[in-house]
Amino acid sequence: MAWTIRWLEHIAMADAAFEVDASSAEEVVRGATQALIESLANPVTVSGGWERSIERTDGDISALLFDWLSEIVYWKDAAGVVFREAPLTLAQAGDLWLLRARLIGAPVDYQTQELHADVKGVTKHLYHVSQDAGQWKALVVLDV
Amino acid sequence: MSDELRVNTDMNVNRISDEIWEIPMSEKSGMLVPARIYATRNILQSINSGVFDQVTNVACLPGIRRYALCMPDGHWGYGFPIGGVAAFDAQEGIISPGGVGYDINCGMRLIRTDLTLADVQPHLERLMTELFRKVPAGVGASGFVRLSREEFGRVMTHGAKWCVERGYGWHRDLIRMEEGGCIEGVDASVVTDHAIQRGINQLGTLGSGNHYLEVQVVSNDRIFDLATAAALGITGHEQIVVMVHCGSRGFGHQVASDYLKVFEKSMRRYGITVKDQQLACAPFRSPEGQEYFSAMNCAANTAFANRQVITHQIREVFATVFGQSAEALGMELVYDVAHNIAKVERYPEGELVVHRKGATRAFGPGSPELPEVFRQTGQPVICGGSMETGSYLLVGTDHAVRDTFGSTMHGAGRTMSRAQAKRMVRGGELQEQMQQRGILVKAVSMSGLAEEAGFAYKDISEVVESVDRAGITKKVAELRPIGNIKG
Numbered sequence: 001m002a003w004t005i006r007w008l009e010h011i012a013m014a015d016a017a018f019e020v021d022a023s024s025a026e027e028v029v030r031g032a033t034q035a036l037i038e039s040l041a042n043p044v045t046v047s048g049g050w051e052r053s054i055e056r057t058d059g060d061i062s063a064l065l066f067d068w069l070s071e072i073v074y075w076k077d078a079a080g081v082v083f084r085e086a087p088l089t090l091a092q093a094g095d096l097w098l099l100r101a102r103l104i105g106a107p108v109d110y111q112t113q114e115l116h117a118d119v120k121g122v123t124k125h126l127y128h129v130s131q132d133a134g135q136w137k138a139l140v141v142l143d144v
Numbered sequence: 145m146s147d148e149l150r151v152n153t154d155m156n157v158n159r160i161s162d163e164i165w166e167i168p169m170s171e172k173s174g175m176l177v178p179a180r181i182y183a184t185r186n187i188l189q190s191i192n193s194g195v196f197d198q199v200t201n202v203a204c205l206p207g208i209r210r211y212a213l214c215m216p217d218g219h220w221g222y223g224f225p226i227g228g229v230a231a232f233d234a235q236e237g238i239i240s241p242g243g244v245g246y247d248i249n250c251g252m253r254l255i256r257t258d259l260t261l262a263d264v265q266p267h268l269e270r271l272m273t274e275l276f277r278k279v280p281a282g283v284g285a286s287g288f289v290r291l292s293r294e295e296f297g298r299v300m301t302h303g304a305k306w307c308v309e310r311g312y313g314w315h316r317d318l319i320r321m322e323e324g325g326c327i328e329g330v331d332a333s334v335v336t337d338h339a340i341q342r343g344i345n346q347l348g349t350l351g352s353g354n355h356y357l358e359v360q361v362v363s364n365d366r367i368f369d370l371a372t373a374a375a376l377g378i379t380g381h382e383q384i385v386v387m388v389h390c391g392s393r394g395f396g397h398q399v400a401s402d403y404l405k406v407f408e409k410s411m412r413r414y415g416i417t418v419k420d421q422q423l424a425c426a427p428f429r430s431p432e433g434q435e436y437f438s439a440m441n442c443a444a445n446t447a448f449a450n451r452q453v454i455t456h457q458i459r460e461v462f463a464t465v466f467g468q469s470a471e472a473l474g475m476e477l478v479y480d481v482a483h484n485i486a487k488v489e490r491y492p493e494g495e496l497v498v499h500r501k502g503a504t505r506a507f508g509p510g511s512p513e514l515p516e517v518f519r520q521t522g523q524p525v526i527c528g529g530s531m532e533t534g535s536y537l538l539v540g541t542d543h544a545v546r547d548t549f550g551s552t553m554h555g556a557g558r559t560m561s562r563a564q565a566k567r568m569v570r571g572g573e574l575q576e577q578m579q580q581r582g583i584l585v586k587a588v589s590m591s592g593l594a595e596e597a598g599f600a601y602k603d604i605s606e607v608v609e610s611v612d613r614a615g616i617t618k619k620v621a622e623l624r625p626i627g628n629i630k631g
Contacts, residue, residue, distance in 0.1 A: 013192065013558050013559075074342060077342040077343075108282075115592075117283070117595075121246050123422065143397065
């Protein structure tokens with residue numbers, strides 16, 4: 001994997017914040033997705049069985065990532081699921097970024113899954129996605 | 145000991161009194177009013193730097209009146225600090241989801257009983273197990289109430305009244321809720337499908353984070369105002385009470401997210417600039433402002449309904465465990481109060497949109513907005529501490545109406561990050577320690593439990609002393625936990 005996640009302790013004390021460093025825009029989205037999935041439950045303990053294919057386009061990578069992470073939080077509540085993985089691709093076509101993802105998980109099960117926080121929202125607090133000398137960075141604060 | 149004030153900011157912080165501190169308008173460009181923090185010197189010195197920055201950012205918002213305020217339980221939030229109070233002119237001012245919080249009408253509810261510790265102690269394990277089973281908590285929890293979209297629409301418009309009409313509670317419960325558990329005149333058509341889908345299955349669920357259901361004891365020596373306590377149904381003698389802390393769950397969060405997006409776009413049109421994108425706002429009288437206000441009130445009603453369904457479940461469990469009806473057990477509601485909400489209220493400045501984010505309304509005795517039952521006592525204020533310490537019942541005062549737009553604190557306030565708390569204790573270890581101290585904890589997530597350890601919070605007694613001494617709320621009783629359910 002070409003991304004690293006760093007959990008940030010001293011911002012948003014009551015919530016959860018992370019920073020992803022990655023070698024590409026696609027990897028930064030993968031890293032942020034993984035961090036969110038892990039915030040909800042240990043993915044190793046989540047089987048499959050529930051799946052959604054999701055496509056998103058946006059001219060702004062920052063807005064695209066924000067909407068995608070928000071969509072994951074939405075499905076957590078709307079379908080009552082937690083997630084095992086979300087294989088995805090990110091492509092650029094002209095001015096637009098195109099995200100294609102499969103969100104894979106299972107209904108919440110207290111007996112078999114190691115559940116973590118009930119993330120309630122992705123916030124714009126300190127939120128940013130940036131690129132510098134080929135390295136991508138995203139900072140995300142989750143409301144728990 | 146040095147008298148030098150050591151605060152986590154470079155701004156000038158001036159002492160107004162032992163419990164009130166002011167940051168003058170000269171400290172940040174764009175401040176329209178000074179900022180005031182209610183805290184003892186000790187608490188003020190422990191408040192993190194983000195709070196000073198955020199409360200002074202709030203002081204820059206259009207139409208703000210008098211002061212941007214922060215209560216002693218204040219900590220770094222999104223846009224507004226948690227513990228923040230700000231009032232904006234209803235004609236010229238704004239409304240901001242950041243000033244309400246994501247969990248719209250997150251609030252507290254307290255239920256009294258005629259039971260004593262001696263009655264409950266032998267059954268505590270069974271009681272907590274049953275409560276844990278009947279009141280779903282944690283990630284993705286769904287409630288037992290199955291609703292069509294049409295019926296969920298009625299929950300949005302009728303709040304706790306809907307519950308009582310469906311048999312989830314008693315008619316007399318409604319009088320003991322802020323707004324009677326139902327904010328009238330809302331337009332549910334402004335709520336998105338996404339918000340409805342997130343909320344439709346969550347009625348009667350606690351959630352996670354700092355939300356909880358707690359069985360508590362009131363001892364005689366921890367009642368500070370016997371007459372007021374008695375008027376509120378608190379009699380002491382190791383009396384058992386039940387406290388609930390939760391809000392509008394995913395539904396309220398989606399409403400907040402949806403309208404932050406709307407406001408980010410509309411701010412340009414209205415020529416509003418803010419110092420933090422989480423302060424996105426709209427003129428209160430604009431179409432966007434009115435739509436958010438209506439959607440926020442739908443979420444507030446849903447939160448009243450959520451706590452009402454939970455109350456129904458609590459009563460059912462107590463009735464089963466103790467073999468008597470909830471009525472016979474004296475399980476009357478003491479009060480239900482919001483601490484994340486915006487309301488239109490009248491003050492000497494005129495009609496104001498008062499934002500309370502992690503702050504509680506605290507109207508004094510005689511206030512015409514209060515129902516008859518609270519005219520003598522003042523508005524009850526329920527403040528939750530950490531699950532290891534205690535919680536408090538207080539009442540509002542005339543001073544609060546005069547000084548803080550009728551507002552006070554809501555809880556202890558965090559002093560430590562979740563990750564740091566988890567490094568200091570494991571959930572299982574904490575559960576065991578608490579059990580040894582007579583507090584039985586049931587938790588969905590052990591890591592979530594560790595995050596809520598008592599040492600991660602301010603000393604609630606000192607926080608309560610701040611508001612009591614400042615005169616904006618009066619202590620009534622301290623409530624000691626013996627059983628806790630966490631998500």
